[in-house]
Amino acid sequence: MGQIHVMPAHIQNKIAAGEVVERPSSIVKEIVENSLDAGSTVIEVFIKNSGMESIKVVDNGHGIDYEDRTLLFERHATSKIDTAYELFEIRSLGFRGEALASIGAVSKVTLESMRDNSTPFKIVYSGGKYDEDTVWHERRGTIIEIEDLFFNTPARLKYIKNLRTEAGKIIDIMQRMALNYPEVSFRLVFDGKDRFKTTGNGNLKEVINILYGIQVSANTLAVNAASPDYTIDGYIVRPEVTRSNRNYINLSINNRHVRHFKLSESIINAYHTLQPKDKYPLAFLNIKMDPKLIDVNVHPSKVEVKLSKETELLRLMETAVKEALMETELIPEVAHKK
Ligand code: ADP
Numbered sequence: 001m002g003q004i005h006v007m008p009a010h011i012q013n014k015i016a017a018g019e020v021v022e023r024p025s026s027i028v029k030e031i032v033e034n035s036l037d038a039g040s041t042v043i044e045v046f047i048k049n050s051g052m053e054s055i056k057v058v059d060n061g062h063g064i065d066y067e068d069r070t071l072l073f074e075r076h077a078t079s080k081i082d083t084a085y086e087l088f089e090i091r092s093l094g095f096r097g098e099a100l101a102s103i104g105a106v107s108k109v110t111l112e113s114m115r116d117n118s119t120p121f122k123i124v125y126s127g128g129k130y131d132e133d134t135v136w137h138e139r140r141g142t143i144i145e146i147e148d149l150f151f152n153t154p155a156r157l158k159y160i161k162n163l164r165t166e167a168g169k170i171i172d173i174m175q176r177m178a179l180n181y182p183e184v185s186f187r188l189v190f191d192g193k194d195r196f197k198t199t200g201n202g203n204l205k206e207v208i209n210i211l212y213g214i215q216v217s218a219n220t221l222a223v224n225a226a227s228p229d230y231t232i233d234g235y236i237v238r239p240e241v242t243r244s245n246r247n248y249i250n251l252s253i254n255n256r257h258v259r260h261f262k263l264s265e266s267i268i269n270a271y272h273t274l275q276p277k278d279k280y281p282l283a284f285l286n287i288k289m290d291p292k293l294i295d296v297n298v299h300p301s302k303v304e305v306k307l308s309k310e311t312e313l314l315r316l317m318e319t320a321v322k323e324a325l326m327e328t329e330l331i332p333e334v335a336h337k338k
């Protein structure tokens with residue numbers, strides 16, 4: 001008799017969960033991205049005990065169809081792409097259909113949703129099993145709560161040692177999403193205490209002010225640049241305002257937060273001698289491009305991306321930042337010419 005067998009779905013999901021939902025902040029990211037993909041304009045996030053006790057997200061998005069409720073926690077089940085062709089033209093934050101399956105494999109999920117012209121529902125999903133609940137709110141949108149995180153993955157539970165580190169990572173991810181979506185109102189609450197709330201009025205500078213204070217927002221310099229394939233919009237901050245690491249360089253491509261070493265490097269290069277060697281700038285920049293030119297399918301977390309025409313973008317970035325800095329008349333050659 002053969003020795004090979006296909007693993008049951010709940011084991012497959014537990015393995016995948018290792019990559020998609022590494023820690024509480026990765027869950028927050030996935031759940032909030034789902035709310036954004038659902039077109040929400042108000043997203044509230046309630047965290048208890050750094051997410052280990054509970055992560056609850058309330059949105060006002062388009063909600064989930066009653067018929068889809070049993071597919072939610074199936075791996076590779078998504079409403080966002082239909083064809084392989086679309087995989088090369090991703091327009092939503094999610095598309096892999098892995099987040100809920102992975103989260104459901106390592107926690108207890110309570111999900112309540114209502115979509116226009118569909119029946120509202122509430123389900124509790126845990127250990128691969130559903131329970132339907134008969135009590136739900138009649139409100140358009142979705143409420144999802146994750147509890148007992150990593151209850152069945154002892155190694156992962158052990159790995160989450162420092163709750164303050166986890167809280168910090170949640171704040172970081174929420175801040176980046178608030179910066180990428182100034183037109184969405186975000187609220188973050190830790191153990192009943194409000195951490196921040198943005199208005200959703202579309203003003204990026206106001207978001208910067210709410211998150212980083214007047215010292216940063218009053219020193220922003222606008223960046224607007226375009227090349228045939230890319231546009232860059234947002235703000236950098238005057239060189240006098242510095243940070244001791246690169247984490248304050250916020251970059252997004254088509255509103256998705258990305259980490260891109262070379263792009264950060266081109267910003268740092270533009271500041272060149274304006275900042276001491278061990279100091280780094282702050283930046284809040286969104287790049288827009290044809291989704292065909294970017295591959296976000298590099299890693300399950302989708303934070304790393306591959307770009308075609310990368311050189312064009314790097315050049316545009318460095319020039320755009322230099323130009324914005326020139327406005328401050330701090331670049332010696334420019335001051336000289338005047
Ligand atoms: P993906 O986002 O990659 O499609 P997920 O596992 O994150 O996969 O979600 C599965 C599906 O559940 C989504 O495609 C979407 O249809 C639905 N969904 C999840 N969260 C929400 C939400 N907050 N509002 C509306 N639909 C949602």
Ligand code: MG
Nearest residue numbers: 030034094099
């Ligand atoms: Mg998703």
